[in-house]
Amino acid sequence: MNTIRFLLQKEFRQIFRNRSILVLILVMPVIQLIILPLAADYEIKNISCVVVDRDHSPYAQQLISRISGSGYLRLQATSPSFDEAFRLIGSDRADIILDIPPGFGRNLIRGAEQQLYIAANAINGTKASLGTAYLSAIIREYNSDIRMQLIQPGRYPPLPAIDIAVTNRFNPLLNYRAFMVPGILAILVTMVGGFLSALNIVKEKEAGTIEQINVTPIKKHHFILGKLIPFWVLGMVVFTLGLTIAWLVYGILPRGSLLVLYGFIAVYLPAVLGFGLLVSTYSETQQQAMFVMFFFMSVFILLGGLFTPVDGMPVWARAIVRLNPVSYLVAVMRMVILKGSGIRDILPHMGIILLFALCLNGWAIWNYRKTS
Amino acid sequence: MKQLITFIKKEATHVLRDRRTLFILFGMPLVQVLIFGFALTNEISNTRLIVVDHAHDAASQQLITRIAASRYFDIEAQAADEAHIEAAFRAGKIRMAVVFPAGFHRQLLQQHHAQVQVIADASDPNTASLLTTYLSAIIRDYQSELNAASPLPYSIVPVTRMLYNPQLKAAHNFVPGVMALVLMLVCVMMTAVSIVREKETGTMEVLLVSPLRPVWIILAKAIPYLALSLLNLATILLLSVLVLDLPVRGSLLLLFAESTLFIITCLTFGIFISIKTSTQQVAMLISLMGMLLPTLLFSGFMFPVENMPVPLQVISNIVPAKWFYSIAKSIMIKGLGFGAVWKETCVLAGITLFFFIMSLKSFKIRLA
Numbered sequence: 004m005n006t007i008r009f010l011l012q013k014e015f016r017q018i019f020r021n022r023s024i025l026v027l028i029l030v031m032p033v034i035q036l037i038i039l040p041l042a043a044d045y046e047i048k049n050i051s052c053v054v055v056d057r058d059h060s061p062y063a064q065q066l067i068s069r070i071s072g073s074g075y076l077r078l079q080a081t082s083p084s085f086d087e088a089f090r091l092i093g094s095d096r097a098d099i100i101l102d103i104p105p106g107f108g109r110n111l112i113r114g115a116e117q118q119l120y121i122a123a124n125a126i127n128g129t130k131a132s133l134g135t136a137y138l139s140a141i142i143r144e145y146n147s148d149i150r151m152q153l154i155q156p157g158r159y160p161p162l163p164a165i166d167i168a169v170t171n172r173f174n175p176l177l178n179y180r181a182f183m184v185p186g187i188l189a190i191l192v193t194m195v196g197g198f199l200s201a202l203n204i205v206k207e208k209e210a211g212t213i214e215q216i217n218v219t220p221i222k223k224h225h226f227i228l229g230k231l232i233p234f235w236v237l238g239m240v241v242f243t244l245g246l247t248i249a250w251l252v253y254g255i256l257p258r259g260s261l262l263v264l265y266g267f268i269a270v271y272l273p274a275v276l277g278f279g280l281l282v283s284t285y286s287e288t289q290q291q292a293m294f295v296m297f298f299f300m301s302v303f304i305l306l307g308g309l310f311t312p313v314d315g316m317p318v319w320a321r322a323i324v325r326l327n328p329v330s331y332l333v334a335v336m337r338m339v340i341l342k343g344s345g346i347r348d349i350l351p352h353m354g355i356i357l358l359f360a361l362c363l364n365g366w367a368i369w370n371y372r373k374t375s
Numbered sequence: 376m377k378q379l380i381t382f383i384k385k386e387a388t389h390v391l392r393d394r395r396t397l398f399i400l401f402g403m404p405l406v407q408v409l410i411f412g413f414a415l416t417n418e419i420s421n422t423r424l425i426v427v428d429h430a431h432d433a434a435s436q437q438l439i440t441r442i443a444a445s446r447y448f449d450i451e452a453q454a455a456d457e458a459h460i461e462a463a464f465r466a467g468k469i470r471m472a473v474v475f476p477a478g479f480h481r482q483l484l485q486q487h488h489a490q491v492q493v494i495a496d497a498s499d500p501n502t503a504s505l506l507t508t509y510l511s512a513i514i515r516d517y518q519s520e521l522n523a524a525s526p527l528p529y530s531i532v533p534v535t536r537m538l539y540n541p542q543l544k545a546a547h548n549f550v551p552g553v554m555a556l557v558l559m560l561v562c563v564m565m566t567a568v569s570i571v572r573e574k575e576t577g578t579m580e581v582l583l584v585s586p587l588r589p590v591w592i593i594l595a596k597a598i599p600y601l602a603l604s605l606l607n608l609a610t611i612l613l614l615s616v617l618v619l620d621l622p623v624r625g626s627l628l629l630l631f632a633e634s635t636l637f638i639i640t641c642l643t644f645g646i647f648i649s650i651k652t653s654t655q656q657v658a659m660l661i662s663l664m665g666m667l668l669p670t671l672l673f674s675g676f677m678f679p680v681e682n683m684p685v686p687l688q689v690i691s692n693i694v695p696a697k698w699f700y701s702i703a704k705s706i707m708i709k710g711l712g713f714g715a716v717w718k719e720t721c722v723l724a725g726i727t728l729f730f731f732i733m734s735l736k737s738f739k740i741r742l743a
Contacts, residue, residue, distance in 0.1 A: 023653075027657065027660050031665055041687055044682045093705075095701075111529060117530070119531060122537075126709075127679070131540075149531075154529070165491060165514050167490075167510075168492050169507050172496055198659075198660060202656050206656065290396055298407065301411075311677075314470075317413060320410070334467060338467055348465050
């Protein structure tokens with residue numbers, strides 16, 4: 004017990020002595036948490052539309068004014084030819100083209116079926132699907148209004164219509180930031196813990212100070228615990244800072260219990276730190292440790308369900324997601340903060356993370372050699 | 376000149392001798408591009424939902440069958456009442472619930488009007504709106520089939536064409552972005568430690584007393600990594616085309632030239648970090664923790680830059696990956712020529728020049 008106390012004293016002193024690192028790990032996450040959620044906005048609202056009006060009938064004019072008044076689409080320009088509109092798409096100034104063919108109005112009042120052409124820039128598939136869905140909805144609405152005008156009442160029987168009443172549970176205003184802030188906080192806590200612990204042991208190796216530890220009677224698990232506990236405390240501090248910012252800047256207060264949230268983080272941090280220490284024991288130089296951590300961290304972040312949904316991934320990628328500790332943290336943060344899930348809801352997640360923590364730290368202790 | 380070549384040789388030997396790091400530097404970006412190229416998609420499939428059917432009639436059953444048959448939805452359970460929905464949402468088991476009221480079919484036939492209730496888990500707002508769009512489409516299809524017996528006159532039919540990417544493959548959007556992200560971070564991290572490591576191990580003193588000029592030291596540090604990065608780039612491009620099925624519609628030569636410029640930008644930026652910092656740890660925390668998320672978010676391949684608030688759009692302009700992403704997309708997917716990307720090229724060249732001059736200016740030839 005005494006050994007650990009001395010080790011902790013040493014580690015804490017090293018952390019507090021290196022001011023630039025301390026500032027870095029406290030300030031950088033705070034700044035990122037304030038700024039990044041503003042950038043991570045996927046509400047697709049600025050879809051620019053170009054209309055190629057080759058008809059110039061009053062019907063075409065009416066349709067165009069519907070589009071500009073819709074609020075979903077931004078009428079960027081009307082252009083006389085498709086080629087010119089296509090150039091606007093090529094230079095990213097427009098996302099979607101509506102082509103009204105000549106004779107559109109004339110054919111329409113004759114009662115014949117009349118086609119309109121939509122072309123969307125589909126490099127970003129989501130934007131293209133949503134844009135065409137919006138545009139089609141506007142056209143459909145316009146179409147049914149035209150019918151009301153043109154058809155004499157009573158000639159056709161009313162048709163059955165299904166009304167779809169949508170409730171957006173937990174986030175009725177579809178506020179994207181409420182969704183991103185807990186996720187980004189999860190990533191930042193993971194990065195602080197992961198990078199610091201990954202650099203730590205290998206730094207002692209590079210500087211040669213590890214020799215001095217190796218010749219002392221310090222047990223291997225004491226050594227690892229001595230590294231683990233200070234970073235665990237730092238991780239908790241960063242997490243608390245992050246929650247405060249989420250509340251002060253974004254007005255996000257957890258709906259569920261703070262105790263559940265802290266309980267999960269308390270188990271989660273040892274898992275991440277254990278992973279970092281493991282990388283550290285395998286690496287020869289800090290550069291190696293950093294590159295390996297970059298690799299895993301990018302996989303953890305991009306395959307963690309933070310930015311893209313896990314449901315759409317191929318089966319093998321979903322298997323990686325299940326081995327990814329970050330995916331559990333992101334899920335739990337969102338469940339507890341946004342949905343108010345309780346301890347019983349997150350118990351399965353907690354069990355898996357506990358297993359990760361035990362395995363990774365056990366592995367790190369096993370792999371740390373006191374002889375070179 | 377001869378000194379420079381000797382010095383480059385020394386640096387290259389350093390890089391080549393460390394087999395393990397070399398293996399990591401070379402293998403890692405390839406694996407990343409492969410994993411992300413296949414796994415990243417915005418598409419949603421197999422979403423689990425709960426159906427509460429109070430109607431149990433022909434119309435509700437037909438609709439449920441259609442929902443179950445759609446590749447977007449998997450029916451998790453058919454619950455007897457709404458009480459289960461809330462608990463299932465909280466446990467994260469479902470993302471959506473559909474409720475058919477009693478007498479659904481009768482209302483549809485007699486009053487020509489019936490309501491379906493759709494409850495979406497909007498804690499993920501974008502998925503929620505996409506899912507509601509998909510579900511509405513299924514219901515509308517069903518409705519128009521009911522109406523197919525009596526077609527209406529005065530119909531307008533939109534015919535939709537998806538440009539550049541007719542199958543809506545997510546890879547077309549994500550692979551150029553992943554390339555930008557991986558190249559940027561790997562290149563910055565490679566040079567970010569290069570000079571500061573000499574400071575930490577004390578060998579910097581030797582360099583400073585040698586007749587080498589600072590500009591040569593910087594060049595010699597960067598050139599071996601440039602060669603390595605170009606090799607990396609060639610393999611990444613090869614993989615994207617052969618394995619990920621990405622087109623290169625524009626000129627391959629232009630793409631390679633632009634990528635080289637981007638790599639040089641990142642290497643210079645790394646050198647600048649290396650000159651400014653005093654320990655490897657700080658250099659790496661800045662180049663990794665400080666840059667990973669900002670590069671990911673500001674390059675615009677995850678989140679459209681035009682959605683961001685104006686100050687952030689301004690900030691995004693200093694992220695080199697944003698410009699390269701735009702260049703790579705224009706050349707590879709859209710097949711445009713230099714005329715379409717000269718502006719981005721100038722910006723990248725400008726950033727490079729800026730960091731190069733700043734590096735030279737901050738290079739201290741005396742020990743602190």
